[in-house]
Amino acid sequence: MNRDFYINTRKRIMSNIEDNSLFILFSGIAPHKSADAEYDFIVNKNFYYMVGIEREKFVLLIEKRNNKLKETLFIDKVTALEEKWTGFRMKEEEARSISGIENIKPVNSLNDYINYILFDGDFSRIYLDLERRGWDGSETKAYTLAKNIREKYPHININNSYNIIAKSRMIKAEYEIDMIKKAIEITNQGIRKMMENSKPGMMEYQLEAYFDFELKTLGAKRHAFNTIAASGKNAIVLHYGENNCEMMDGDLILFDLGAEYNNYCADISRTFPVNGRFTERQKEIYNIVLKSQLETIKAVKPGLPYKELNNVTKNVLIEECKKIGLIKEDEEISKYYYHGVSHYLGLDTHDVGDRGANLEPGMVLTIEPGLYIEEEGIGIRIEDNVVVTKNGCENLSKDIIKTIEEIEALMNK
Secondary structure, eight states, rough: OOHHHHHHEEEEEETTSSSSSSEEEEOOOOEEEEEEOOOOOOOHHHHHHHHHHTTTTEEEEEEETTTTEEEEEOOOOHHHHHHHHEEEEEEEEHHHHHOOOOOEEEGGGGGHHHHHHHHHSOEEEEEOOOOOOSOHHHHOOOHHHHHHHHHTTTTEEEEEEEEHHHHHTSSOOHHHHHHHHHHHHHHEEEEHHHHHHHTTTOOOHHHHHHHHHHHHHOOEESSSOOOEEEEEGGGEEEEEEOOOSSSOOEEEEEEEEOOOEEEEEEEEEHHHHTOOOHHHHHHHHHHHHHHHHHHHHHHOOOOOTTTTHHHHHHHHHHHHHHHHOSSSGGGGGGTTTOOOOOOSSSSSSOOOTTSSSSTTTTEEEEOOOOOEEEGEEEEEEEEEEEEOOSSEEEEEESSOOOOOOHHHHHHTO
């Protein structure tokens, strides 16, 4: 944990919050599954970004008055008996040590505290993380609080802090890049284990299990996302997730996967032959995808419009696919390549950020071209993670093998 990182992050974000405002952020709570079971708790990533604590029912409240900040962290407290049933809770000193927030209060006093400072102070607005991905999306604690504020304190304006935090998260600090590198290192070892143990007749999920075991062994508590293990024709489905088919001799298998380390994600795709040997046709298609990826990585630099990356990829794919007779007209490429080449990467796999921005140093991106030829049962995607630097970019996953020669050498040693 990096206490100074969280302290500085809060200062930077609060510099973009208007004076005489409250800023409130919830850590989240695990949703109910069924009976007395709950889903695993995943911390709200904006909360983690600003506090560094991965605990349910915590709340960050910052008062900005006369351009001075007062931070309070509300934490979950239970009885000693409850702890024997549901686990020990984080104590005040540990919360202070991680977050750098000195003022700690019990979370069940939050509503009374809000009432006290709104009644006694001169605050005119409250900032809440009001992220909503869809019209029918589930209602968060922030939305519930916003409704209550409108009802009980109609003179208070509600502001959305989501985009302010998202803009800050686009540029990664060295600490964050180090966490992503660690997630990539673990992912690399898992990929090698799968390549070393792949053979025809296995089920996709059986080969995937080698990756899962390696992650836990090397200290990654979770996957960055659900693994895609798509052999043969399954690879033409971008988000194939069943992973329950037999891997056939002569087929390729496409893995899209990643470890999560301290809540930071890796996102890597590799495609390799189930039996360890590419056919000549597979080599031809694979090298086209690889060339488009290398050319796109080479194009990454500050000032380049983010959307231009996909044009670089498509131009290479069009030129090469024409050479082998797969397409005749440029627009035909959409039959074989039907997704974008990049997304931001960080605390979320598809990380927050403005897709209309120009690239800046500190942005971490995926570069992931592919070709999907349904009539031949071939799907190939190659994905690496890069960070934009002052003069270009650094490939953070350069140590994960991806040439045909490297893959065959490892799988057949």
